[in-house]
Amino acid sequence: xxxxxxxxxxxxxxxxxxxxxxxxxxxxxxxxxxxxxxxxxxxxxxxxxxxxxxxxxxxxxxxxxxxxxxxxxxxxxxxxxxxxxxxxxxxxxxxxxxxxxxxxxxxxxxxxxxxxxxxxxxxxxxxxxxxxxxxxxxxxxxxxxxxxxxxxxxxxxxxxxxxxxxxxxxxxxxxxxxxxxxxxxxxxxxxxxxxxxxxxxxxxxxxxxxxxxxxxxxxxxxxxxxxxxxxxxxxxxxxxxxxxxxxxxxxxxxxxxxxxxxxxxxxxxxxxxxxxxxxxxxxxxxxxxxxxxxxxxxxxxxxxxxxxxxxxxxxxxxx
Amino acid sequence: xxxxxxxxxxxxxxxxxxxxxxxxxxxxxxxxxxxxxxxxxxxxxxxxxxxxxxxxxxxxxxxxxxxxxxxxxxxxxxxxxxxxxxxxxxxxxxxxxxxxxxxxxxxxxxxxxxxxxxxxxxxxxxxxxxxxxxxxxxxxxxxxxxxxxxxxxxxxxxxxxxxxxxxxxxxxxxxxxxxxxxxxxxxxxxxxxxxxxxxxxxxxxxxxxxxxxxxxxxxxxxxxxxxxxxxxxxxxxxxxxxxxxxxxxxxxxxxxxxxxxxxxxxxxxxxxxxxxxxxxxxxxxxxxxxxxxxxxxxxxxxxxxxxxxxxxxxxxxxxxxxxxxxxxxxxxxxxxxxxxxxxxxxxxxxxxxxxxxxxxxxxxxxxxxxxxxxxxxxxxxxxxxxxxxxxxxxxxxxxxxxxxxxxxxxxxxxxxxxxxxxxxxxxxxxxxxxxxxxxxxxxxxxxxxxxxxxx
Numbered sequence: 001x002x003x004x005x006x007x008x009x010x011x012x013x014x015x016x017x018x019x020x021x022x023x024x025x026x027x028x029x030x031x032x033x034x035x036x037x038x039x040x041x042x043x044x045x046x047x048x049x050x051x052x053x054x055x056x057x058x059x060x061x062x063x064x065x066x067x068x069x070x071x072x073x074x075x076x077x078x079x080x081x082x083x084x085x086x087x088x089x090x091x092x093x094x095x096x097x098x099x100x101x102x103x104x105x106x107x108x109x110x111x112x113x114x115x116x117x118x119x120x121x122x123x124x125x126x127x128x129x130x131x132x133x134x135x136x137x138x139x140x141x142x143x144x145x146x147x148x149x150x151x152x153x154x155x156x157x158x159x160x161x162x163x164x165x166x167x168x169x170x171x172x173x174x175x176x177x178x179x180x181x182x183x184x185x186x187x188x189x190x191x192x193x194x195x196x197x198x199x200x201x202x203x204x205x206x207x208x209x210x211x212x213x214x215x216x217x218x219x220x221x222x223x224x225x226x227x228x229x230x231x232x233x234x235x236x237x238x239x240x241x242x243x244x245x246x247x248x249x250x251x252x253x254x255x256x257x258x259x260x261x262x263x264x265x266x267x268x269x270x271x272x273x274x275x276x277x278x279x280x281x282x283x284x285x286x287x288x289x290x291x292x293x294x295x296x297x298x299x300x301x302x303x304x305x306x307x308x309x310x311x312x313x314x315x316x317x318x319x
Numbered sequence: 320x321x322x323x324x325x326x327x328x329x330x331x332x333x334x335x336x337x338x339x340x341x342x343x344x345x346x347x348x349x350x351x352x353x354x355x356x357x358x359x360x361x362x363x364x365x366x367x368x369x370x371x372x373x374x375x376x377x378x379x380x381x382x383x384x385x386x387x388x389x390x391x392x393x394x395x396x397x398x399x400x401x402x403x404x405x406x407x408x409x410x411x412x413x414x415x416x417x418x419x420x421x422x423x424x425x426x427x428x429x430x431x432x433x434x435x436x437x438x439x440x441x442x443x444x445x446x447x448x449x450x451x452x453x454x455x456x457x458x459x460x461x462x463x464x465x466x467x468x469x470x471x472x473x474x475x476x477x478x479x480x481x482x483x484x485x486x487x488x489x490x491x492x493x494x495x496x497x498x499x500x501x502x503x504x505x506x507x508x509x510x511x512x513x514x515x516x517x518x519x520x521x522x523x524x525x526x527x528x529x530x531x532x533x534x535x536x537x538x539x540x541x542x543x544x545x546x547x548x549x550x551x552x553x554x555x556x557x558x559x560x561x562x563x564x565x566x567x568x569x570x571x572x573x574x575x576x577x578x579x580x581x582x583x584x585x586x587x588x589x590x591x592x593x594x595x596x597x598x599x600x601x602x603x604x605x606x607x608x609x610x611x612x613x614x615x616x617x618x619x620x621x622x623x624x625x626x627x628x629x630x631x632x633x634x635x636x637x638x639x640x641x642x643x644x645x646x647x648x649x650x651x652x653x654x655x656x657x658x659x660x661x662x663x664x665x666x667x668x669x670x671x672x673x674x675x676x677x678x679x680x681x682x683x684x685x686x687x688x689x690x691x692x693x694x695x696x697x698x699x700x701x702x703x704x705x706x707x708x709x710x711x712x713x714x715x716x717x718x719x720x721x722x723x724x725x726x727x728x729x730x731x732x733x734x735x736x737x738x739x740x741x742x743x744x745x746x747x748x749x750x751x752x753x754x755x756x757x758x759x760x761x762x763x764x765x766x767x768x769x770x771x772x773x774x
Contacts, residue, residue: 228358236364236431238400238489240746241723242681242699250355264457280490284366285358287431287456309356316359 042225223298223306230295234288237315239277244315247272249282251289253309259295268310285313363748365402366488368395369430369455371413372406376439376447383473384438387448390477391434393521394495395484397742398725399749404428416451425455432461432488436480438473445469448476452484461487474523479769494720495520498765499727500538500547503527504737504758511737511758515549517564520720520764522754528562537581540765543588547763548572550580559593561608573606573613581624585652586632592616594624603637603654616654627676627683628652629700636660636674636683636700645670647685649700660702663689673716676700678766679723682745686715686728695728697745708747713738716760721767727753729760 250269254262265286272278370392373384395401411424416435436450445467452462482493503516514531538549545564559572559582582593594601603616617623621641636649650657661671669689682697694710695717713731731738737758743750
């Protein structure tokens, strides 16, 4: 046994030495230097990397869900509640055709609105539901649907929609299970609105490790570069004296979340041998900042980091 | 055993690998300096500016209004620092300069500044010129002035307004209200008539100061009076003269036995520094114009010439062939040891001549001859930072604009042609031909007229 082990070990060592020795001889130092073109590289901190991946190092592996930083807009939720529930329940049970009571209550309160749809909707809604009945009707209610349509219970339905939105806590839900063709029609028409968006329906409070492909757009380094580039386009200083690199203007830029200026840029300090030239540099910078807005590319979810952008304008490379 | 060892080896390799990766990758996450975002312009771009036609105060003032607008536009454009926007693109027509313009109309043209103005003939015959400079972006008025002048000086008013705009937007003094004296050349090449001439810096208002019977060279402006010093070949030796532009009077500077040449005023205008030929050599002398006393500054067996004072008057740069070829030296204004500052950076063994100290003090301009080419360039007073601005068959005789930003020189294309005047920014950008009536050489830029006693 031991002999065998030694043999393999010896063979391994010999092979390694051989390969490494061969490598040392064959690869000259020059061969390793591949002619590479330089690439622009943004140097980012580990903090920024974590942000990019939307995760935290302290996170647990068991919770792979990235931290959501933004809650999706509330609009779809409102609609979704009513529609989704109706949809599911529709499929399951279609009974208790007793919607009339509610319409009676609501129309009293909100007369101005419902009447119009009632009057106009009748003729319009009739043809559509008939066409689209087949889809939901697969289960069973085709016949019932037709019957109800013929009996024209459509008038109350527009009202119902409002009921669902305004008073969902009451008993309407069980009653809404009742089969409403107009409701089906609405569901079919606005299917997109009922889809749950994957991004941020709720905040995930527990820290996660984050995903490998993160929201790179959140990276601070990205907007900094973009902002610099955008302002630079309008910055037209003229001084090119030998002492040009001594001129600098520090300017604070208050920003609004839409990427426009919240107020005029504030000249914090100007430096340079000649006051008039330094002032001209500052004025030129101010003009550039104002002229090149709106900076709509700024990531809104990171507004806190660019609410006030402190900048220095210099003439380092002026010639 | 085998398994354990291989495991260990594998683990060792993994560890080593990951360590190396960490080391290599660590650099990518080096701390980014937090704090102020910094912007430095990498390329030069002129300032977009809209210059609206000067409104005539009365119907008869339309021509002068348009004239002033054109002169200002031309000045700013030629400076290379401004990009006047074509009037055809204007959305708004300025008819009353006393109300603020609609800045949105000018923002859409990407103008950063807007000039409005009005020319009005006064009952007493004088001309009133008003102008306003607006910051289009912030909507502020940057400058507003009015001037009164006799109508024939409308061009000067336009130059003064141009200087105001230039100064407000760049922070540097302007140079438009200035003149250039030069040698006007006419006639066939073998019998050239050379006359001393003077014009506005934009080529307008040419005046001839001499009749052309005698050869004139190297005219130079006094920094603070209406005087010119130059060299003239008259009867006998060439002599340095002093010429009063206003009175037309001229006199010989000093009473030297030999040829005097390459004169130049001191920054205070009280002295003239020049070369005096002594045998095969020449040395630098300075003469006090009041006391007429002369002082020798150099005493070498070489040709020392083309002296030029630093703007503070404490130092002199000049050219000398004491080292074999003509090179540029700097020494104290009182003479003494001189330090060579020009060194050919390549193997052309170039020579350097006609040094001129910038009125700003930061550069010395020169003519460089080497490799079969004549170049105009600038270097710092310590000889570093040499930069050639233009090269060709023959370029010579640089002279600085009053603000030290622009150089004018003359270029001779060779052949049967003659020399012409050119201007170039000290960055080397914006080379332009300066309009002259005929051939022209040896330009010398005056100081800003408004800073002198003139008019």
